[in-house]
Amino acid sequence: MSMEAAISVSDLTKRFGDFTAVDGITFDVKKGEIFGFLGANGAGKTTAMRMLCGLSLPTSGQANVAGFDLYKEPEKIKKNIGYMSQKFSLYGDLTIRENNRFYGGIYGLTDQQIKEKTQFMLEHLHLEDQADTLVRALPLGWKQKLSFSVSMIHDPKIVFLDEPTGGVDPITRREFWSMIYEAAHSGTTVFVTTHYMDEAEYCDRVSIMVDGKIEAMDSPSALSKQYNAKGMEEVFVQLARKAIRSDN
Amino acid sequence: MEASVRAQNIFKSFQSGKTKVEALNDISFEVEKGELFGLIGPDGAGKTTLFRIFTTLMIANKGNAWVDGLKVVSQYREIRKRVGYMPGRFSLYQDLTVEENLSFFATLFDTTLEENYDLVKDIYIQIEPFKKRRAGALSGGMKQKLALSCALIHKPSVLFLDEPTTGVDAVSRQEFWELLRNLQLQGITIVVSTPYMDEASLCDRVALMQAGKILDLDTPSGITRKFSKTLWSASSNDMYQLMNDLKADERVNTCYPFGQYHHITFKGLNQEIQSIEKMLAEKGHVDLTIQKTEPTIEDCFMELMNQ
Numbered sequence: 001m002s003m004e005a006a007i008s009v010s011d012l013t014k015r016f017g018d019f020t021a022v023d024g025i026t027f028d029v030k031k032g033e034i035f036g037f038l039g040a041n042g043a044g045k046t047t048a049m050r051m052l053c054g055l056s057l058p059t060s061g062q063a064n065v066a067g068f069d070l071y072k073e074p075e076k077i078k079k080n081i082g083y084m085s086q087k088f089s090l091y092g093d094l095t096i097r098e099n100n101r102f103y104g105g106i107y108g109l110t111d112q113q114i115k116e117k118t119q120f121m122l123e124h125l126h127l128e129d130q131a132d133t134l135v136r137a138l139p140l141g142w143k144q145k146l147s148f149s150v151s152m153i154h155d156p157k158i159v160f161l162d163e164p165t166g167g168v169d170p171i172t173r174r175e176f177w178s179m180i181y182e183a184a185h186s187g188t189t190v191f192v193t194t195h196y197m198d199e200a201e202y203c204d205r206v207s208i209m210v211d212g213k214i215e216a217m218d219s220p221s222a223l224s225k226q227y228n229a230k231g232m233e234e235v236f237v238q239l240a241r242k243a244i245r246s247d248n
Numbered sequence: 249m250e251a252s253v254r255a256q257n258i259f260k261s262f263q264s265g266k267t268k269v270e271a272l273n274d275i276s277f278e279v280e281k282g283e284l285f286g287l288i289g290p291d292g293a294g295k296t297t298l299f300r301i302f303t304t305l306m307i308a309n310k311g312n313a314w315v316d317g318l319k320v321v322s323q324y325r326e327i328r329k330r331v332g333y334m335p336g337r338f339s340l341y342q343d344l345t346v347e348e349n350l351s352f353f354a355t356l357f358d359t360t361l362e363e364n365y366d367l368v369k370d371i372y373i374q375i376e377p378f379k380k381r382r383a384g385a386l387s388g389g390m391k392q393k394l395a396l397s398c399a400l401i402h403k404p405s406v407l408f409l410d411e412p413t414t415g416v417d418a419v420s421r422q423e424f425w426e427l428l429r430n431l432q433l434q435g436i437t438i439v440v441s442t443p444y445m446d447e448a449s450l451c452d453r454v455a456l457m458q459a460g461k462i463l464d465l466d467t468p469s470g471i472t473r474k475f476s477k478t479l480w481s482a483s484s485n486d487m488y489q490l491m492n493d494l495k496a497d498e499r500v501n502t503c504y505p506f507g508q509y510h511h512i513t514f515k516g517l518n519q520e521i522q523s524i525e526k527m528l529a530e531k532g533h534v535d536l537t538i539q540k541t542e543p544t545i546e547d548c549f550m551e552l553m554n555q
Contacts, residue, residue, distance in 0.1 A: 039417070041387075041388055041416060086415075136265070140291045166443070168290055170549055170550050174504050174505055195416065198506060202487075237419055240418065240419040
């Protein structure tokens with residue numbers, strides 16, 4: 001296992017009865033990399049992601065996440081990763097400050113650390129005036145940006161983003177990706193799923209899952225070349241059309 | 249000819265805690281018979297509220313709306329017989345089987361699956377193998393097809409589809425739009441909403457919506473023609489640095505990542521591009537390309553948001 005790998009996965013498999021949701025996937029994600037985890041609905045992305053976050057035990061195979069073994073140290077993994085999805089958001093009936101206190105507390109930050117983090121976050125997002133506003137009163141775009149910041153409150157080594165920009169307006173979507181770039185630039189590894197194929201182009205590397213297996217993995221430009229395609233949308237469609245499993 | 253769907257100065261607001269949210273703020277438009285019409289916009293644009301008003305599930309604070317020439321408030325019973333509605337959230341009976349859901353909705357409209365079979369055939373054959381399965385146990389894609397079959401079972405004259413492709417992968421989205429095109433050929437008026445800007449080009453006409461307002465309404469090509477500036481696309485070996493360098497240059501008006509490229513507009517009307525290339529080369533960019541490009545609906549949407 002290379003020292004540079006933030007995530008290292010070998011032959012990871014998950015079966016539910018006689019259904020193999022994830023079928024022997026193998027890949028490494030480098031430290032500070034933006035890794036796009038693509039696949040059709042039902043290809044096994046969510047199951048794989050749940051295993052990597054320590055939420056579900058694999059049937060077989062090996063994985064090391066943020067330097068910890070998936071079987072032996074799932075709790076350490078959870079402490080060292082952040083997670084955000086379109087669905088999982090913050091508590092709407094808590095203010096921004098209270099959400100920070102809550103999540104900071106969960107991750108064991110001291111009061112002083114929480115205070116500093118909150119101040120930095122508010123300044124960074126230009127939300128100083130909104131610190132005591134209930135989160136549900138914020139526009140969706142702000143909620144998503146805030147949710148991303150809160151998922152990073154404990155300086156995780158890796159952040160998992162599950163369709164973070166769904167339903168967000170096109171300008172905010174791009175601002176969100178600026179935040180992803182910044183996070184990666186400062187050394188955080190970003191593991192992201194999306195249905196927007198233009199966003200796949202922003203990743204350093206992407207993998208495409210079909211029927212539980214990783215069918216392709218490389219940089220977007222190399223994949224476009226390999227599949228003789230104009231861009232990731234075409235690459236994705238070529239690969240996903242082969243899927244036998246239909247589910248979305 | 250009478251419009252199939254018509255909204256006239258519709259206002260609708262909601263109370264959320266202490267704040268009043270203007271969900272729809274003076275919305276007017278018409279959809280012609282047989283048209284495939286798109287409501288394009290992010291969450292919070294007001295798309296769902298508009299659907300609920302047209303399908304007589306909600307009443308506007310102000311303004312009028314018609315479906316098939318019938319008024320949504322006084323003639324709601326007649327409208328309900330004529331519209332098909334697929335809400336964004338799956339809302340069939342989870343504990344009834346596929347077959348039972350279909351026969352339930354058929355009975356409500358005093359019809360049978362067989363009576364309008366031609367209309368739903370293409371969709372139904374894909375779920376037929378699972379007809380004994382409870383709807384709650386279906387995969388997302390199958391649920392969606394069942395919901396569409398149920399919405400079509402009484403051969404509606406207008407079909408309202410609220411974000412049918414949200415969270416759906418690129419391949420399934422393409423297939424769904426092919427289904428819609430086929431339904432349109434059978435004479436059904438379709439009003440469909442989506443947050444995916446690239447789907448706008450698949451509609452006959454679209455309304456771009458944001459925060460309760462229509463930013464523009466036109467054919468997709470009509471919208472892109474109105475883009476006010478020359479649009480350039482740029483790429484280099486370091487896209488992140490390219491973005492920072494372009495944004496820092498005072499000649500640059502907007503610069504947004506756009507797939508493999510950044511899309512740029514300049515403040516001046518006729519920006520001479522060699523000097524920009526020179527500036528970027530001096531900053532160390534390799535494999536630099538800058539060329540004129542055609543604006544997409546998404547470029548236009550962002551320009552309208554900034555106005």
